[in-house]
Amino acid sequence: MIVLRILLGRILSLVPLLLGVTLFVFVVMRFSPVDQAVAALGDTNPTDAQLEQFRRENGLLDPWPVQYGRFIWQLLHGDFGNSVITKQPVGATITTALPLTVQLTLMGLVIAIVLGLLFGIISALYRDRWPDQLIRVVSLAGVAAPAFWIALLLVQWLAVGQGLFPTSGYVSPQDSLGGWLNSMTLPAVALALPVAAQLTRIIRTSMVEELDKDYVRTARGGGLPPVVVVGRNVLRNALVNPLTVLGLRVGYLLGGAVVIETMFALPGMGQNMIQAVGDGDTAKVQGFVITIAFMFVLVNLIVDILSVIVDPRLRSHS
Incomplete structure (x- = not known):
């Protein structure tokens, strides 16, 4: 029972740590100089309108808290999103x-x-x-x-x-x-x-x-x-x-x-x-x-x- 109690306490203490990890990764990637729209459409010489449409369809223009909430919701369902290059999960x-x-x-x-x-x-x-x-x-x-x-x-x-x-x-x-x-x-x-x-x-x-x-x-x-x-x-x-x-x-x-x-x-x-x-x-x-x-x-x-x-x-x- 003591070991189980300690195990439960350790697991509960990991929740804020894991949230901190996801937040850190999310923020670092948002500060990345890489434009996801350009990375996804760069080979097709897209116009500004096409880049804007891609950002809108993929939620890249949403406020950061909205994007992070959507990111966490996907993670909780085992969804890491799709590759912008191959379009595969x-x-x-x-x-x-x-x-x-x-x-x-x-x-x-x-x-x-x-x-x-x-x-x-x-x-x-x-x-x-x-x-x-x-x-x-x-x-x-x-x-x-x-x-x-x-x-x-x-x-x-x-x-x-x-x-x-x-x-x-x-x-x-x-x-x-x-x-x-x-x-x-x-x-x-x-x-x-x-x-x-x-x-x-x-x-x-x-x-x-x-x-x-x-x-x-x-x-x-x-x-x-x-x-x-x-x-x-x-x-x-x-x-x-x-x-x-x-x-x-x-x-x-x-x-x-x-x-x-x-x-x-x-x-x-x-x-x-x-x-x-x-x-x-x-x-x-x-x-x-x-x-x-x-x-x-x-x-x-x-x-x-x-x-x-x-x-x-x-x-x-x-």
């Missing part, structure tokens, strides 16, 4: 592109968590010795390196140099599971390494703090094996802070996917968004940005709930 494009972005983000997240846990634990257990020093230097370099730069190095080394992976393109898992893994590995690794480096440093710090506490010394003094002490107590307590930070890192993964998808020619949300920006397709850009923002909010809600489940102390403060 934006929701259909999102439905097609979103699964690939989710695949890339989840694959990058799994890689980041596995590497972060592995090297964070090793670094903490070998504190101030050469494995710790080496991991700290490498993780610092990983934090400083942007995902697109890592992607370039991986393509140069593993794709062009060794020929182990394709440089671009996407294979659906329905067509070939092996081909899908082959096409997604380099993008996912490039996306994951900066996050893995950050998690490594956070997990190492949390583990070191827990290992210095009295209950660990008592458990070790009582003869409990180190594996039991670390696995049963230290690791669980040390993962509370990294779990909280992980929600923000997922936002980084979603944002990084925009660049990585473009570099590897993956037909996900990122590549479609870049193309929509180039075409001046305001409806598509709005739909993509709001979808990614909603995903980020949803992930952080899930992380909040997991944090409450893992750390009972948070329940007493919620």
